[in-house]
Amino acid sequence: MGLAALNTRHMNRSELIDSIAKRQNLPRRQAEDAVNAIFDAIVGAMKEDERIEIRGFGSFTTRHYGSYTGRNPRTGDAVDVPEKRLPFFRVGKDLRDRLNLD
Amino acid sequence: MTKADLVEAVYTKLDGFSKKESAELVESVFEMMKETLGRGDKIKISGFGNFVVRDKKARIGRNPQTGEEITISARRVLTFKPSQVLKNVLNV
Secondary structure, eight states, X not given: OOHHHHOOOEEEHHHHHHXXXXXXXXXXXXXXXXXXXXXXXXXXXXXXXXXXXXXXXXXXXXXXXXXXXXXXXXXXXXXXXXXXXXXXXXXXXXXXXXXXXO | OBHHHHHHHHHHHSTTOOHHHHHHHHHXXXXXXXXXXXXXXXXXXXXXXXXXXXXXXXXXXXXXXXXXXXXEOOEEEEEEEEXXXXXXXXXX
């Protein structure tokens, strides 16, 4: 505990692809196609407002928000915020447990 | 959509991979992400979003049913911040 705040390490899409290629002993191009196919499919499902459930990892859902009149906090001017749709993620049990092993 | 649909997507995209190999590949991607996040590292997927592990301090909570005070232990939580690209894609 307390380590995550100090820890600024991260893995990006390219590093994820490299690590999959290495672990599965695949040409990078194939690992890249697989990783991209996965995220493209998830985005495609989000566009259809479909729930995506990856057991042990988590689930993605979309939420819809109506339009409202907000304010520019700096100037106080009223601004119309149009309706929008946002993705949400809920962590799965296995991953949540793994975050809290220590 | 479930993991089976993701296996199908990978199977369709990659030539010469069996269903079984595609399933292993999908499994491997999520396993790698779980290991990375389990170490407390962030994952940034360009065009999709960031998965960030955050430390939450212990706090006093209340059982809403009984009103009884309980200590909620310190824990790590995972947050997902969608990228601007993804938000735009969902709002065209």
